[in-house]
Amino acid sequence: MSVLDGVKAAVILFVAAIVQVSILTQIHVLDGVPDLLLVTLVAVALLRGAVVGAVGGFFAGLIVDTATFGQLGLTSLMLTVAGYWIGRYGETTGRDRAHAPYLSVAVVTALYAVGLLLVHFVLGERAPALPVLSGIVPAVVLNLLLTAPVYALVRRLLRPPSRELSTEVRLLG
Amino acid sequence: MAPPNRTARVAVLGSSVQRSKSGRPPRGRSALVRRLVLVFLVVAALALLTISFRSPTSGALHDVQGAGASALRPFQVAAERVARPFRDVYGYFHGLTTAKSENAKLKREVREWRAEALKNEAAAAQNPALKKQLAYQEGPTFPKDYRPVAASVTSFPAGPFTQQIGIAAGSHSGIRYGTPVVDGDGLVGSVTNVGPSTSVVTLITDADSAVTAKDLTTGVTGLIRRGSGDSLILDRVPKNQVVQKGDRIVTQGTRDPRYPDIYPYGIPIGRVLSVGYSDNAIFVQVQVAPYAQFGSFDSVTALVSTKPAPKLP
Numbered sequence: 001m002s003v004l005d006g007v008k009a010a011v012i013l014f015v016a017a018i019v020q021v022s023i024l025t026q027i028h029v030l031d032g033v034p035d036l037l038l039v040t041l042v043a044v045a046l047l048r049g050a051v052v053g054a055v056g057g058f059f060a061g062l063i064v065d066t067a068t069f070g071q072l073g074l075t076s077l078m079l080t081v082a083g084y085w086i087g088r089y090g091e092t093t094g095r096d097r098a099h100a101p102y103l104s105v106a107v108v109t110a111l112y113a114v115g116l117l118l119v120h121f122v123l124g125e126r127a128p129a130l131p132v133l134s135g136i137v138p139a140v141v142l143n144l145l146l147t148a149p150v151y152a153l154v155r156r157l158l159r160p161p162s163r164e165l166s167t168e169v170r171l172l173g
Numbered sequence: 174m175a176p177p178n179r180t181a182r183v184a185v186l187g188s189s190v191q192r193s194k195s196g197r198p199p200r201g202r203s204a205l206v207r208r209l210v211l212v213f214l215v216v217a218a219l220a221l222l223t224i225s226f227r228s229p230t231s232g233a234l235h236d237v238q239g240a241g242a243s244a245l246r247p248f249q250v251a252a253e254r255v256a257r258p259f260r261d262v263y264g265y266f267h268g269l270t271t272a273k274s275e276n277a278k279l280k281r282e283v284r285e286w287r288a289e290a291l292k293n294e295a296a297a298a299q300n301p302a303l304k305k306q307l308a309y310q311e312g313p314t315f316p317k318d319y320r321p322v323a324a325s326v327t328s329f330p331a332g333p334f335t336q337q338i339g340i341a342a343g344s345h346s347g348i349r350y351g352t353p354v355v356d357g358d359g360l361v362g363s364v365t366n367v368g369p370s371t372s373v374v375t376l377i378t379d380a381d382s383a384v385t386a387k388d389l390t391t392g393v394t395g396l397i398r399r400g401s402g403d404s405l406i407l408d409r410v411p412k413n414q415v416v417q418k419g420d421r422i423v424t425q426g427t428r429d430p431r432y433p434d435i436y437p438y439g440i441p442i443g444r445v446l447s448v449g450y451s452d453n454a455i456f457v458q459v460q461v462a463p464y465a466q467f468g469s470f471d472s473v474t475a476l477v478s479t480k481p482a483p484k485l486p
Contacts, residue, residue: 014221018245018248018249018252019252021249021327022248022249022250022253022256023252023253023254023256023325024410025328025329025330026260026329026469028468030304031333033332043208050207050211051206051207051210052256053211054211054214055214057214058214058217058218061218064244065225065238066241067241067242067245067249067327067328067339068328068337068373069238069239069242069328069337069339069366069368069371069373070335070337071222071225071378072221072222072224072225072227072230072234073218073220073221073222073223073224073225074218074225075215076214076217076218076221077215077218077219080211080214080215080218081215081257084211092239102191116332116334117204120334123222123226125334126188126334126335126380126381127334128298128333128334128380129266131333132333132334135332135333140318150207
C-alpha cells in the first residue's frame with residue numbers, strides 16, 4: 001500500500017468519524033442509529049486488509065473518543081478488533097465476493113453493539129442490555145442501507161491494487 | 174473441427190520463467206507483522222482506557238484529550254452547519270403536520286399562564302420586603318445571579334450507554350464541573366467534564382442523574398430521575414403527598430447550606446403526565462414530561478454563577 005493510499009484511507013475515516021459524531025448520532029430510527037464510521041471502516045478493511053483495518057479502526061476510535069470527550073481507548077479497542085477481523089475476512093474467504101461488504105457490515109454491527117455492552121459491563125458502568133439488543137436489528141438495517149454507496153465510494157477512492165499471478169505458465173510446443 | 178495448421182502445444186509449469194518481483198515479505202513474516210500490529214494496538218487501547226478510567230476528569234491525558242477536542246471542534250461545527258439546512262427542512266415539514274394541534278395547546282397554556290402571572294405578581298412584589306425583614310440569606314438565584322454562556326452542541330448521545338452531549342464552550346468561558354445547563358424550554362443537565370473550549374454535559378435523562386425537584390402547585394418535593402422512554406419520573410414522593418396531573422416541576426435548589434445543590438431554585442424541568450398509586454410501592458409513581466427538547470438540540474445555555482455560594486456557618 002502506497003503512502004497516498006494511506007493518506008486517502010486516513011482522510012476517509014476522519015471524515016466518517018466527524019460526520020458520525022456531529023450528525024448521525026442524532027438520527028434514531030426504532031432505537032437504532034446508523035453508524036457511518038463502522039460501515040466505512042468495513043469498506044476500508046475489506047479493500048486494504050487487516051493491518052490497515054486495525055490501524056484505521058484504532059485512530060478512528062481515538063477521534064470519536066476525543067471529540068465526544070468519552071472514555072479514551074474504548075471505541076479504539078472495539079474498532080481495532082473489528083477492522084482487523086474484517087480485514088482478515090477480506091484477505092481470505094471474502095475476497096472478490098459481492099456479498100462480502102453486506103455480510104461484514106451486518107455481522108460487525110451486531111458484534112460491535114454486543115462488544116460495547118460487554119466492555120461497559122466489565123468496566124462496571126451502566127450496561128443496559130435490553131435497549132442495546134433491541135437496537136441491533138434497526139442498526140443493522142440502517143447500516144446495510146449505507147453499505148452500497150459507502151463501499152462504492154471507498155472502492156473508487158481506494159482503487160484495488162493490481163493482482164499478481166502466483167504461478168506463471170509457459171506454453172511449449 | 175480443428176484447423177489444419179494447428180500444432181500440438183503442451184502447457185507445463187515453466188520453472189525457468191522469472192516470477193515478477195512483488196516486494197512483499199514472505200507469508201510467515203507478513204502474518205507475524207500483522208499479529209504484532211494487532212497486539213500493539215490492542216495493548217495501546219487498553220492502556221489508554223485504563224488511564225482514562227482512573228482519572229476521567231483530570232490528569233495529563235485529560236488535558237491532551239481536551240486539546241484534541243478543541244482541535245476537532247471546527248470540523249464538528251462545519252459538519253453540523255452542512256447538515257443544518259437538511260434538518261431545518263425536515264423540521265419545517267414535521268412542524269407543519271403538528272402545527273394545528275400545537276397551536277390550540279399553546280393558546281390554552283397562554284390563557285392559564287396569564288391568569289397565574291396575575292396572581293404571582295402580588296406575591297413577587299411582597300417577596301423582597303419579607304426577605305428584608307427576615308434578613309434572609311440565600312445562594313445564587315436563577316436567573317439573575319447567573320451569566321448565560323450560549324454554546325452550540327457538537328456531539329450527541331451515541332447510544333444507550335450514556336446520555337451526554339458535547340458543547341462548544343469550556344473553562345475559558347467560565348464553565349466548571351457541575352455548571353447547570355438549560356435550553357430555551359427547561360433544564361438539560363449539568364457539566365461533568367470540562368476542557369479548555371469544550372465540555373461534556375450529562376443530561377437529566379442519564380441513568381446516574383438525580384435532581385432535587387419541587388412541585389410548584391403543591392410544594393411536594395422529590396428526585397427527578399430517568400423514566401421509561403423519553404419521560405422522567407419524580408421519585409421519592411410519599412403516598413400521603415398530593416401531586417396532580419399537569420403540575421409544573423422545577424428545581425428545588427439548596428435546602429441545607431451544608432449540602433449546596435448544583436442547581437439553583439426555579440429552573441423549569443417538566444410537567445406531570447400521570448400519577449399512579451400501587452399497593453406494593455412505597456412512593457407515588459409520578460411521570461413527568463420534560464420541557465427540554467432532548468432529541469433536537471442545536472444549542473444550549475450554560476449558567477455560570479456570578480455570585481459565590483453562601484459560606485458555611
